[in-house]
Amino acid sequence: MKTGAQRILEKYGKDKTRLMDILIDVQNEFGFIPREITVQIADELGMSEVDVDQTISFYHFFSQKPTGKYHIYLNNSAVANMMGRNDVAAAFMKELGIKFGEVTPDGLVGLFETACIGMNDQEPAAIINNQIFTRLTPFRAKEIVRDIREGKSVNDMFVQDWGDGENRSDLIKSVVSNNIRKIGPVLERTFTAGQAIDKLIKMTPEQVIEEVKKSNMRGRGGAGFPTGLKWEFGRNAKGEKKYIFCNADEGEPGTFKDRVILTERPRLLFEGMVIAGYAIGATEGILYIRHEYKYLQAHLESILQMARDANYLGKNIQGKKGFNFDIRIQFGAGAYVCGEESALIESAEGKRGEPRDRPPFPVEKGYLDMPTVVNNVETLCAVVKVVLNGGEWYKSLGTTESTGTKLLSISGDCKFPGVYEVVWGFSINDILDMVGAHSEDVQAVQVGGPSGAIIGRNEFNRILGYEDLATGGSLIIISKHRDILNDIVLNFMDFFIDESCGSCSTCRITPTLLRNKLLKILNARGVKQDIEDIVEWGKILKASRCGLGQTAANPILSSLKNFRHLYEEKIQKNKEYDCGFDLSLAVKESCQVTGRVPNI
Amino acid sequence: MSQFVRFTIDGTECMASRGQYLVDAARENGVFIPTLCNYPGVKPKGSCRICTVKVNGKLMTACTTPVAEGMNIENESADINELRKSIIELLFVEGNHFCPACEKSGNCELQALAYRFRMMVPRFPFQFPNRAVDASHPRIIKDHNRCILCKRCIRVITDESGRSIFAYRKRSASVEVVVDPKLGKQLTEDLAQKAMDVCPVGSILVKEKGFHVPIGERKYDKVPIGSDIENMQSTKI
Numbered sequence: 001m002k003t004g005a006q007r008i009l010e011k012y013g014k015d016k017t018r019l020m021d022i023l024i025d026v027q028n029e030f031g032f033i034p035r036e037i038t039v040q041i042a043d044e045l046g047m048s049e050v051d052v053d054q055t056i057s058f059y060h061f062f063s064q065k066p067t068g069k070y071h072i073y074l075n076n077s078a079v080a081n082m083m084g085r086n087d088v089a090a091a092f093m094k095e096l097g098i099k100f101g102e103v104t105p106d107g108l109v110g111l112f113e114t115a116c117i118g119m120n121d122q123e124p125a126a127i128i129n130n131q132i133f134t135r136l137t138p139f140r141a142k143e144i145v146r147d148i149r150e151g152k153s154v155n156d157m158f159v160q161d162w163g164d165g166e167n168r169s170d171l172i173k174s175v176v177s178n179n180i181r182k183i184g185p186v187l188e189r190t191f192t193a194g195q196a197i198d199k200l201i202k203m204t205p206e207q208v209i210e211e212v213k214k215s216n217m218r219g220r221g222g223a224g225f226p227t228g229l230k231w232e233f234g235r236n237a238k239g240e241k242k243y244i245f246c247n248a249d250e251g252e253p254g255t256f257k258d259r260v261i262l263t264e265r266p267r268l269l270f271e272g273m274v275i276a277g278y279a280i281g282a283t284e285g286i287l288y289i290r291h292e293y294k295y296l297q298a299h300l301e302s303i304l305q306m307a308r309d310a311n312y313l314g315k316n317i318q319g320k321k322g323f324n325f326d327i328r329i330q331f332g333a334g335a336y337v338c339g340e341e342s343a344l345i346e347s348a349e350g351k352r353g354e355p356r357d358r359p360p361f362p363v364e365k366g367y368l369d370m371p372t373v374v375n376n377v378e379t380l381c382a383v384v385k386v387v388l389n390g391g392e393w394y395k396s397l398g399t400t401e402s403t404g405t406k407l408l409s410i411s412g413d414c415k416f417p418g419v420y421e422v423v424w425g426f427s428i429n430d431i432l433d434m435v436g437a438h439s440e441d442v443q444a445v446q447v448g449g450p451s452g453a454i455i456g457r458n459e460f461n462r463i464l465g466y467e468d469l470a471t472g473g474s475l476i477i478i479s480k481h482r483d484i485l486n487d488i489v490l491n492f493m494d495f496f497i498d499e500s501c502g503s504c505s506t507c508r509i510t511p512t513l514l515r516n517k518l519l520k521i522l523n524a525r526g527v528k529q530d531i532e533d534i535v536e537w538g539k540i541l542k543a544s545r546c547g548l549g550q551t552a553a554n555p556i557l558s559s560l561k562n563f564r565h566l567y568e569e570k571i572q573k574n575k576e577y578d579c580g581f582d583l584s585l586a587v588k589e590s591c592q593v594t595g596r597v598p599n600i
Numbered sequence: 601m602s603q604f605v606r607f608t609i610d611g612t613e614c615m616a617s618r619g620q621y622l623v624d625a626a627r628e629n630g631v632f633i634p635t636l637c638n639y640p641g642v643k644p645k646g647s648c649r650i651c652t653v654k655v656n657g658k659l660m661t662a663c664t665t666p667v668a669e670g671m672n673i674e675n676e677s678a679d680i681n682e683l684r685k686s687i688i689e690l691l692f693v694e695g696n697h698f699c700p701a702c703e704k705s706g707n708c709e710l711q712a713l714a715y716r717f718r719m720m721v722p723r724f725p726f727q728f729p730n731r732a733v734d735a736s737h738p739r740i741i742k743d744h745n746r747c748i749l750c751k752r753c754i755r756v757i758t759d760e761s762g763r764s765i766f767a768y769r770k771r772s773a774s775v776e777v778v779v780d781p782k783l784g785k786q787l788t789e790d791l792a793q794k795a796m797d798v799c800p801v802g803s804i805l806v807k808e809k810g811f812h813v814p815i816g817e818r819k820y821d822k823v824p825i826g827s828d829i830e831n832m833q834s835t836k837i
């Protein structure tokens with residue numbers, strides 16, 4: 001075991017900042033990270049044990065106990081539940097004779113829950129030994145357990161045919177489907193590798209930034225910061241070395257467009273990174289991908305190699321003297337907060353994914369304290385088209401405030417879940433028509449994931465765009481028969497509670513208190529005061545450091561705003577206030593022990 | 601560029617050196633901004649959020665934000681004070697704080713802030729978490745019940761080669777601050793005392809020593825926290 005760990009440590013040059021890669025390899029090789037290896041890593045890297053431990057214990061996919069020869073991570077997102085995940089979960093538990101969080105006594109199978117894995121268009125889904133299994137049914141769960149017991153490898157356990165497009169290729173071989181339902185100018189098929197680089201090298205970096213500024217493009221991650229401006233800051237920032245990061249952490253439940261781009265258009269994405277690197281003067285690009293997409297690793301590595309072979313990456317790219325740029329892939333290990341750009345950088349440095357205080361912003365002081373520009377996958381793809389067709393062309397698409405196109409990840413109760421590339425300016429009603437959902441059957445649409453807003457039918461005429469309904473691109477359609485508070489809001493609150501990095505007092509504590517209030521209301525014990533408390537307490541979260549904490553009350557606050565009647569129906573009538581203390585609950589345990597009946 | 605910047609706190613004109621963090625800049629002008637996780641001499645890590653102010657209308661932590669020319673800072677408004685009070689209450693309900701039984705009572709910054717902000721009883725339900733007391737180290741006791749996870753110990757206390765002795769473990773509501781099993785055993789007497797002094801609450805205690813200064817004569821027993829700053833003649837430049 002020790003020699004195995006030693007080999008891994010040497011592979012990464014015993015570099016502390018590559019701790020994530022070291023731990024990922026250890027986890028993959030041994031199925032968990034044993035304490036003795038933690039100590040070994042600490043000693044070799046000149047760290048203390050608790051220092052290594054604080055990184056390990058932060059990430060969902062690192063385990064300090066054996067996870068079984070086969071480890072099943074079943075998604076528990078709201079949409080997975082809508083699509084029948086609970087029956088699948090029950091089937092797994094029954095067949096394996098264990099609960100979630102446990103490993104079978106023979107050490108063969110571990111069963112775990114995991115937050116949205118980016119497969120909302122084909123739920124219920126699970127990750128088994130880094131392979132994705134989609135569209136699960138209780139029957140399929142039984143088959144999988146049978147195959148495991150027969151000792152089949154995960155790759156031999158597929159009975160479905162491979163998914164569409166590149167999912168069928170030798171280096172992926174996955175049952176995942178891309179479900180691209182609408183192609184626009186960014187996703188279009190005619191792009192070939194190197195097209196934009198040929199044009200790029202005839203431009204100066206300033207000209208590139210100028211074109212991007214002209215396009216009025218705003219970052220596609222959700223915050224909507226103007227891309228050209230960010231690049232200009234990056235270009236002007238001083239540092240020995242600069243970095244481009246592509247944020248492919250895609251953790252917002254309901255979003256999966258990056259997965260599709262990584263599968264189908266990685267050349268486009270890499271070219272976007274090269275362009276960004278050229279524009280700001282960076283020599284290294286880091287593509288940070290969430291661990292859930294590890295199944296795409298071989299595919300992506302091979303395309304990077306092809307780009308190097310063709311000199312689209314490497315030294316003096318396409319003969320342009322001094323134009324050096326290469327890309328490496330950094331995987332995460334399961335933490336939604338790493339989608340926040342400074343947390344992503346911390347994680348890439350081998351640390352806990354805790355957001356940094358700002359200022360300084362990453363463009364001044366980012367990865368390894370060097371100027372760093374972090375862009376979203378979709379943004380980097382779109383800039384390729386700006387270089388090819390010009391900023392004016394891009395600007396001509398969409399609306400004044402929101403130029404260009406947007407990739408939407410659409411899931412939930414509709415006929416055609418998948419990825420749609422639309423020009424900005426679509427209304428929710430247009431979208432419902434497009435995806436095969438009858439607006440009279442639809443009760444609500446969750447726009448922008450849990451941190452976004454849940455809107456009702458009276459708002460379906462609103463327009464997607466920065467001027468009205470801004471969104472990172474996820475839309476979850478919720479039909480009439482769903483119970484919004486139980487199925488959606490509670491699930492989202494649990495999500496935020498689990499995913500807080502735990503550093504801010506506000507974000508670490510308040511969401512749990514809000515969730516308890518919600519549960520009280522759902523259990524018919526709520527009073528009017530509880531609704532008022534929720535609104536007041538929700539405000540505290542605004543003082544949190546990052547977007548996660550600042551929006552962690554949104555599931556409750558936005559449903560309370562737009563579906564207040566659901567709350568009001570459930571609270572006790574004629575009771576304005578209670579002391580919040582439940583005597584019968586408080587004495588329940590002692591009554592059980594003493595065998596007494598409470599005299600209340 | 602001038603070395604000094606002008607800004608206002610609650611409408612009062614102030615002046616400080618460029619680049620100073622807001623808490624320090626305020627202090628120099630005789631204005632107290634409450635802090636918990638901040639500690640002089642180490643990089644700030646805005647984790648307790650108690651120092652939140654509004655800078656030009658935006659919520660920012662004063663311990664991490666450098667002062668800049670023309671900033672309008674809101675520090676003593678009803679909103680901000682209410683927010684701070686609720687954060688103190690959050691910290692009280694998150695752990696188990698039984699002040700009368702705590703060695704740090706009277707020297708505890710959390711308790712002192714609770715008095716200053718006139719907390720009577722927290723508006724939030726007590727969580728009564730099940731937390732352990734770790735007495736496995738020869739010189740210190742780490743009482744998880746009282747830890748407010750401010751990271752001061754993590755940032756201040758390291759061994760000679762800069763390795764952390766204290767560190768976070770896990771995340772979200774299950775976060776805890778633990779002591780390195782090996783380095784914790786090697787903790788010197790001085791470092792143990794320093795760790796206890798660095799901790800704003802009674803989560804790190806030196807073993808076999810207690811109540812050296814009697815209750816009633818401790819730091820915040822007679823004057824509220826922050827009064828030293830407020831009583832100071834403002835050192836206007």
Ligand code: SF4
Nearest residue numbers: 501504507544546549
């Ligand atoms: S808001 Fe939450 S997730 Fe963000 S830094 Fe604070 S504790 Fe971490």
Ligand code: SF4
Nearest residue numbers: 747748750751753799
């Ligand atoms: S032990 Fe004390 S100093 Fe360390 S994090 Fe906890 S409260 Fe802060």
Ligand code: FES
Nearest residue numbers: 646648649651663
């Ligand atoms: S003192 Fe500023 S956040 Fe804690």
